[in-house]
Structures are given as C-alpha cells and as structure tokens.
Amino acid sequence: MRIRDLEVREGTLANGLPYxxxxxxxxxxxxxxxxxxHTNPTGVARGVELRVLAxxxxxxxxxxxxxxxxMVLGTTMxxxxxxxxxxxxxEFxxxxxxxxxxxxxxVALQMAADHPDVVRALVVAGAAHRLTPRVRLxxxxYTEAVAAGRRGLQHQAVTAVASPTGQALAGALLWLLDPLARPDDPRDMLAFARAEDGFDLTGRLADLVAPILVIGGERDLDYPVExxxxxxxxxxxxxxxxxxxLGHLGAFRSRRFAGDVAAFLAGTGPGEAPRPIP
Structure with a gap:
C-alpha cells in the first residue's frame, strides 16, 4: 500500500489525545x-511515521x-x-x-499492567519494561537543552547510528536541522521525558496478562536483547x-515487521515462528 493511496482521518480522543x-x-x-x-505529526515527521504504518x-x-x-512536570507514566x-x-x-x-x-506496557481490561493483545517494538541509563541520559x-532554548537534536544521533564516525556525522547534521524540528512549546516533551524517566515495571511483569509480542533489533543501542x-x-x-x-529504528522498518505483527495478532505464529521462551 502506497502512502499516497492512504485516506487519513484526524481527530482527538478523550483526554485530548491527538490521533x-x-x-x-x-x-x-x-x-x-x-x-x-504532542500533536499529530506533519511534514517529514508524518512521512517517516507513515512509512512504518502503511x-x-x-x-x-x-x-x-x-x-x-x-502535560505538566510531575506527570507520571x-x-x-x-x-x-x-x-x-x-472510543471502543x-x-x-x-x-x-x-x-x-x-506507555503501552504501563497501560497493560494498570488497565488490563482495555488491552486484548499487545505488541511492543523497540521498548522494554524499563529504560536503560543510556536512554534516560x-x-x-535532548529535552533539557531544547527547553532551555539550546540546540539538542544532535543528542539523538547515537540512537540512530552505531559507528562513532556515523554518530559524529549524524550529530553534525542534526545540530544543523535542530531549529526546523524544535517544538513551539517544549514543555510537553520535557514533562513526558521526566515521566518516562521513572518508568519501571521490573516487579510487575506478571501483571501483563494480555498476550504480548516483544520485537527488537539485535543491534539496538538503546535496549539490549537481554x-x-x-x-x-x-x-x-x-x-x-x-x-x-538491525538497530532501534531499523526494527520498525524491517520488511518482516508488518507481517510478524499481523500474524501474532491473528493468533498464529509469524512466518518464522518466534523462538519459545524457556
């Protein structure tokens, strides 16, 4: 399905959630x-998201x-x-x-643990039950630099690129692009980052009662396979x-991704069945 063929309807769910x-x-x-x-993405950001979703x-x-x-500071996950x-x-x-x-x-993991009645089945891609110190840092x-009026997008380079040379080049490019990607009001992303900083379901994994598929890249620099x-x-x-x-972003762009998600949610194993968990 080509992106230009997609018919998109926009709106707002309860509690002001854009969708x-x-x-x-x-x-x-x-x-x-x-x-x-905290709005529906537009422009390049919209295109990047649609390439994953299409x-x-x-x-x-x-x-x-x-x-x-x-969102205000002090909001929790x-x-x-x-x-x-x-x-x-x-809505449903x-x-x-x-x-x-x-x-x-x-967010999805926290919701599935706290509100199991709303989740039939869950797919979590490029995320886990807690953040690593690297992601928190x-x-x-990034968020504190932008909130203070400084360029901060370059801090995302080490998430997207594995090699030190690539990180340096990507960092320089993102530093240049920062003004184009800066939000009008950075307080939303700062409040969310602070909330996610405290996210940790280590002692509550048994509360995840819905069937769950975790997908990740073996070279994800933010979340180790373990x-x-x-x-x-x-x-x-x-x-x-x-x-x-594949790394953090590469997992979403894998040609296997959509098929694996669809097969899992249909109640069958993906084309290459997931390894059983010992």
Whole structure:
C-alpha cells in the first residue's frame, strides 16, 4: 500500500489525545514514539511515521495516537497510561489490540499492567519494561537543552547510528536541522521525558496478562536483547522476535515487521515462528 493511496482521518480522543486513523480491518491502536510536540505529526515527521504504518494498514484500521498537549512536570507514566485507557474505553466497545513503538511501548506496557481490561493483545517494538541509563541520559540531554532554548537534536544521533564516525556525522547534521524540528512549546516533551524517566515495571511483569509480542533489533543501542527477553519472559504470555543486524529504528522498518505483527495478532505464529521462551 502506497502512502499516497492512504485516506487519513484526524481527530482527538478523550483526554485530548491527538490521533489519525487509516487502513481497513480490525482496530489496532498504535502509540507513537517520542515526539517533540504532542500533536499529530506533519511534514517529514508524518512521512517517516507513515512509512512504518502503511504496510500495517493492509491488515488493520490503525489509530495512531499521541500524548495529550498541556502535560505538566510531575506527570507520571501511570497518569499517562490512565488517560490513554480512559480514551480507549470511550472510543471502543471492548478490549482492543495495542502496539507501542519505542516510548509508546513504555506507555503501552504501563497501560497493560494498570488497565488490563482495555488491552486484548499487545505488541511492543523497540521498548522494554524499563529504560536503560543510556536512554534516560540521552532524553534528558535532548529535552533539557531544547527547553532551555539550546540546540539538542544532535543528542539523538547515537540512537540512530552505531559507528562513532556515523554518530559524529549524524550529530553534525542534526545540530544543523535542530531549529526546523524544535517544538513551539517544549514543555510537553520535557514533562513526558521526566515521566518516562521513572518508568519501571521490573516487579510487575506478571501483571501483563494480555498476550504480548516483544520485537527488537539485535543491534539496538538503546535496549539490549537481554532486556527485550526479560520483558517477554516475565509476562504471563510473552513472545520475543529479534531481527539480526538491525538497530532501534531499523526494527520498525524491517520488511518482516508488518507481517510478524499481523500474524501474532491473528493468533498464529509469524512466518518464522518466534523462538519459545524457556
């Protein structure tokens, strides 16, 4: 399915959560990754997101959902999960399939643990039951720099590129692009980063009662494979798929990604069945 063929409908769910919907089929709520602004993405950011979602739109009616604007410091991940759960209860007649991408995976996991009645099945891609110190540090550097009026996008280079040379080049490019990607009001992303900083379900993995598929790249610099495995093993009904040679962003762009998600949510194993968890 080509991006230009997609019919997109935009709106706002309860509690002010911005979303757009596309595709046909059973509903799949997608909680998007970390974003500078708590609005539906536009321009290049919209294109990047749609390239990940378009293959899934062959199988599902997708609801790409962001965080609510006006988030204040002191908001917790439990607060954010509760707002999402209330919105899904208001929008759908019963439990719905949910997929969280990166930071959206943190929200999805918190919601599945706190509000199991709203999640039928869960896919978490590029996320785990807690952040690593590396992710906390990078998000803190980025959000605090932008909130203070300084360039901060270059701090994201080490997430996207593995080699030191590539990181230096990407960092220089992102430093130049920073003014174009800076939100009008950085307080939303700063509040969310502080909330995610405290996210940790280490002692609550057994509360994840919905079937869950964890997907990650074996070369993810933000989340080691061991952390993906801990999340899948700790849940009551967890599976793990890792993509060899791919990093954090590469996992979402894998040609296997949409098919693996669709097969799991249909109740069957992906084309290459996930390894059983010992």
């Amino acid at each position: 757009y919907a596309l595709g046909d089929g059973t509903p799949l709520v997608v909680l998007r990754w970390f974003t500078p602004a 293959p899934l739109a062959r199988h599902f009616r997708l609801y790409a959902v962001g965080r609510a604007p006006g 439990a607060d954010i999960a509760a707002w999402h759960a209330e919105a899904l209860r208001a 007649d019963g439990p719905v399939d949910v997929m969280g991408l990166s930071s959206g995976g943190s 990078l998000q803190r550097r 952390l993906f495995r801990e999340t899948a093993e700790g849940a009551r009904d967890g599976r793990l798929i890792t993509y060899p040679g």
